[in-house]
Amino acid sequence: MNNSLKENKIIGVAIAGLGFGETVHYPALKTNPNLKPVAFWHPRQERLMEVCKENNINGHHDWSELLKNKEVEAIILATPPSPRFELAIEALKAGKHLLLEKPVALNADQVAEIQRLAMHHRLSVAVDFEYRAVPLFMQAKRLLESKAIGSPWFIKMDWLMASRADKSRPWNWYSQEEHGGGVIGALGTHAFDILHWFFGATMSVSGLLSTAIRTRPCQKTEKALIVTSEDTALISLELKGERNETIPAQVNLSAVAKHGRGCWLEVYGSEGSLVLGSTNQKDYVHGFGLWLHKDNHQPQSISPEPDLAFKTTWSDGRIAPVARLQGWWAESINQDVPIIPGLTEGFASQKVCDAIKESSLSNHRVFI
Numbered sequence: 001m002n003n004s005l006k007e008n009k010i011i012g013v014a015i016a017g018l019g020f021g022e023t024v025h026y027p028a029l030k031t032n033p034n035l036k037p038v039a040f041w042h043p044r045q046e047r048l049m050e051v052c053k054e055n056n057i058n059g060h061h062d063w064s065e066l067l068k069n070k071e072v073e074a075i076i077l078a079t080p081p082s083p084r085f086e087l088a089i090e091a092l093k094a095g096k097h098l099l100l101e102k103p104v105a106l107n108a109d110q111v112a113e114i115q116r117l118a119m120h121h122r123l124s125v126a127v128d129f130e131y132r133a134v135p136l137f138m139q140a141k142r143l144l145e146s147k148a149i150g151s152p153w154f155i156k157m158d159w160l161m162a163s164r165a166d167k168s169r170p171w172n173w174y175s176q177e178e179h180g181g182g183v184i185g186a187l188g189t190h191a192f193d194i195l196h197w198f199f200g201a202t203m204s205v206s207g208l209l210s211t212a213i214r215t216r217p218c219q220k221t222e223k224a225l226i227v228t229s230e231d232t233a234l235i236s237l238e239l240k241g242e243r244n245e246t247i248p249a250q251v252n253l254s255a256v257a258k259h260g261r262g263c264w265l266e267v268y269g270s271e272g273s274l275v276l277g278s279t280n281q282k283d284y285v286h287g288f289g290l291w292l293h294k295d296n297h298q299p300q301s302i303s304p305e306p307d308l309a310f311k312t313t314w315s316d317g318r319i320a321p322v323a324r325l326q327g328w329w330a331e332s333i334n335q336d337v338p339i340i341p342g343l344t345e346g347f348a349s350q351k352v353c354d355a356i357k358e359s360s361l362s363n364h365r366v367f368i
Contacts, residue, residue: 008334011097014039014060014072016087018051020101021078024316026055028323029076031312034330038071063087067094074124074333077101080173081180085110092117092125097333099126099326103185103353104346106178111350115343126329126339127346129193133321133328135304136290137194140265140276143302144198148292150271152199152241155249159187160260161281164213164231171216171225182229183255184209184353191251192237192352193345194265199247200240201348206365207356208234212256231256235356262287271295285310285317 013035015021022040029037037057042048045061052059060066066075067090074097077084085105091098092114104111104127118125131137144152164174174181192202209230218225232254239247254260264277272294280287293299310320325341332339355366 008034008330010034010036011073011330011333012036012038012071013074013076014041014066014069015076015078016041016066017076017078017080017101018042018047019078021076022051024318024322025076025078025099025326027314027316028319028326031319031323032326032330034334035074035326039066039069041066041075063090067091067096073097074099074329081106081185082173082178084180085114088114088125089117092121092123095121095123097124097329099128099329100346101128102189102346103180103350104343105350106180108347108350108354111343111347115347118343122336124329124332124339125343126325126332127341127343128322128325129190129197129341129345129349130318130321130325131190131194132197132341133324134285134288135308135310136276136288136302138308139302139304140274140290141198142305143274143292144267148272149267149269149274149294151245152247152267152269154268155195155199155239155247156266156268157191157195157249157251158261158264159191160252160254160257160262161187162256162258162260163281164255165258167213167216169216170219171227172219175216175225175227175229177229182209183231183233183253184356186255187253188233188235188251188353188356189349191253192349193341195237195239195249195251196345196348197341198267199249200242202352202355202368203238203240203246204365204367205238205352205355205359206236207359209357209360230360233356237352275299283317285320 015025029035040059048059048061075091076099078101081103173179210232212231214227215224235251237249241247262279267274275291278287290302291299292302314320355368359366
């Protein structure tokens with residue numbers, strides 16, 4: 001994007017949701033010269049006031065009052081998935097730019113409705129597919145584009161985490177499929193966006209979803225409540241390559257893999273292989289490595305090129321890529337140009353999520 005097209009201005013931003021929104025989006029916002037945090041929103045006033053006092057910033061627990069705040073030109077929606085669609089629709093009608101956490105909504109039809117409204121009002125809506133802003137992922141993309149391993153023949157992705165392997169972890173929205181919970185929304189949305197970015201669109205899927213931990217304790221009563229969301233997914237995909245060739249891919253996701261191996265992407269091509277992965281269970285920047293293996297040579301460890309590296313190192317590695325993506329969003333708003341990753345990418349990822357759930361229920365392959 002060309003920053004000389006228009007004069008950049010400082011954009012007032014509100015953060016809705018005080019989990020990831022407070023711990024990652026807020027410190028990331030404070031590093032961006034064209035973004036200024038001006039308000040928090042949370043439905044529970046006690047929690048809201050606590051955070052506002054800590055950070056010396058205004059707060060709203062009434063959504064309509066936040067939307068009337070003229071200081072708020074843009075909103076980061078970091079709420080749980082279930083309310084996100086209605087909040088996004090109301091915000092767009094009020095003329096606010098958006099940065100949405102993923103999954104963007106509960107199904108692809110809802111994402112399409114958000115997209116139609118955003119286009120009608122000429123508003124920028126980014127989706128926080130932050131792996132697109134991680135240096136080693138960007139470096140892997142460059143290597144694939146340069147045909148460093150030739151044509152991709154087979155892709156394997158394992159994302160095996162222990163985040164919900166503790167049976168005593170309380171029941172909440174993540175435990176409810178109808179509220180957007182489950183490993184497909186948490187990890188799958190990212191996985192499918194990475195595959196689309198690296199290789200091409202998904203043409204068909206076959207999925208098997210299962211739930212290993214079927215009940216979880218209620219935090220207040222300790223009564224066992226039924227878990228309706230999946231914690232494990234086995235998925236095969238057909239991707240459409242740049243020459244319309246079919247690329248087979250296998251994706252394995254789990255949130256209950258005790259001592260799981262973390263996130264690993266393996267790409268096997270006509271001229272070699274590429275491996276991108278990390279065993280780090282908590283941080284998707286620190287710990288990642290990238291290795292290129294050409295025929296008849298030892299695997300070569302690859303570092304990101306200087307223009308891709310982060311200028312600042314954070315103890316929480318999640319902040320740096322989110323800040324970079326927020327910067328792209330600010331540029332999109334100021335220059336009135338489309339944002340990538342945005343709703344087009346969010347819609348494509350959500351369609352795959354929906355198709356996997358359909359496939360698992362029907363025991364049939366689903367074409368997209």
